[in-house]
Amino acid sequence: MSKKVMVILQSGNAEKMKRFGFLNDVAGAEVEFIDECVIESNTGLMRNRQMEKMGPDSFEYTPEYIAALSSANIIVTAMAPVPSAAFEGGNVEAVCILRSGVENVDRAKAAKANVRVINAPGRLAVPVSEYTVGLIIAEMKNIARGYSLLSKGVWNNKFPNRPYNINIDGATIGIIGCGAVGARVAKVMHAMEASVLVYDPYANAAALKEKGYEVVELDELCKRADVLCMHYRLTEETKGLLSAKHFELMKPTAFVVNTARAELIDEDALLDALKNKKIGGAALDVFKEEPLPATSPFVGLDNVTITPHLAGDCSNIFDITFKIVAKCIEDYFQSGNWTNIVPPPAV
Numbered sequence: 001m002s003k004k005v006m007v008i009l010q011s012g013n014a015e016k017m018k019r020f021g022f023l024n025d026v027a028g029a030e031v032e033f034i035d036e037c038v039i040e041s042n043t044g045l046m047r048n049r050q051m052e053k054m055g056p057d058s059f060e061y062t063p064e065y066i067a068a069l070s071s072a073n074i075i076v077t078a079m080a081p082v083p084s085a086a087f088e089g090g091n092v093e094a095v096c097i098l099r100s101g102v103e104n105v106d107r108a109k110a111a112k113a114n115v116r117v118i119n120a121p122g123r124l125a126v127p128v129s130e131y132t133v134g135l136i137i138a139e140m141k142n143i144a145r146g147y148s149l150l151s152k153g154v155w156n157n158k159f160p161n162r163p164y165n166i167n168i169d170g171a172t173i174g175i176i177g178c179g180a181v182g183a184r185v186a187k188v189m190h191a192m193e194a195s196v197l198v199y200d201p202y203a204n205a206a207a208l209k210e211k212g213y214e215v216v217e218l219d220e221l222c223k224r225a226d227v228l229c230m231h232y233r234l235t236e237e238t239k240g241l242l243s244a245k246h247f248e249l250m251k252p253t254a255f256v257v258n259t260a261r262a263e264l265i266d267e268d269a270l271l272d273a274l275k276n277k278k279i280g281g282a283a284l285d286v287f288k289e290e291p292l293p294a295t296s297p298f299v300g301l302d303n304v305t306i307t308p309h310l311a312g313d314c315s316n317i318f319d320i321t322f323k324i325v326a327k328c329i330e331d332y333f334q335s336g337n338w339t340n341i342v343p344p345p346a347v
Contacts, residue, residue: 004032007033008034020326022326081104093116096118119340121180131285131311132257136255139305140168161303175198176231177233197224198214227254227257232264242265243266287306
């Protein structure tokens with residue numbers, strides 16, 4: 001008996017998502033496509049922010065859309081939210097999401113309905129790790145500040161961090177979260193002859209030590225690192241992972257880099273540390289409020305490099321993600337087993 005794979009199409013990615021039609025050639029799969037039908041006023045980035053903060057059930061959906069999703073055994077989506085009402089019929093077995101984050105689905109309700117949530121782990125590992133390395137160098141070496149001033153006709157090579165804009169060679173780099181992204185950043189930093197500290201309670205400490213890294217607790221990392229890179233996954237438990245207490249522990253010359261999620265760092269505490277020169281500087285690609293308002297306190301600070309959430313942006317990101325999710329679904333039809341399952345939230 002075949003299983004129905006329902007692929008949600010959105011404006012901007014419809015033609016790319018239709019590539020999942022190849023599953024019609026896989027034994028046991030029957031693919032259908034449906035246009036997203038969300039009744040709401042927010043679009044684009046604002047709509048995505050609503051989904052991430054309030055969940056998929058904060059939207060209103062057409063009854064026809066919910067009924068169509070309810071008839072599927074497997075739902076495939078990129079950025080479209082999936083209503084929990086679609087699980088009530090008992091047909092849906094899995095929701096496959098072309099992202100690392102899974103805010104498209106209420107995981108607790110999915111688990112209650114015995115629906116597996118599948119994501120695309122590691123899809124952003126290369127672009128985000130490369131971007132992180134770029135931000136580290138840009139902040140330490142004043143690349144963005146130099147360009148900004150020179151493009152306005154101002155020649156200045158004396159910046160506030162001049163007394164401590166050290167090289168990566170010989171520096172101590174702290175990696176907070178050594179998953180797919182953090183591991184690549186650590187590897188590059190180690191190759192550039194930096195000492196690498198790692199805080200990650202879930203990582204294999206022995207394997208990290210074999211690579212030449214030192215595994216430490218978060219407080220010790222904050223005390224010793226010249227550069228602290230945030231690569232942790234955001235959960236209710238990890239919100240504010242870096243707090244005011246940690247900024248007090250840091251060197252006054254330390255740099256903080258965040259290309260993960262803004263909420264992992266207490267933003268008010270970070271601003272206080274930057275304004276009062278408690279740390280040397282920061283390089284940030286993520287913010288609690290996006291787009292970043294022109295009135296944001298971050299704008300105009302002379303010890304921060306800010307960019308508009310660009311770390312995961314690359315021209316072939318859909319191709320990378322498609323391969324991960326397509327293989328996962330294809331493997332399921334061949335073996336009957338799912339991989340890349342995201343566990344339900346802790347109770």
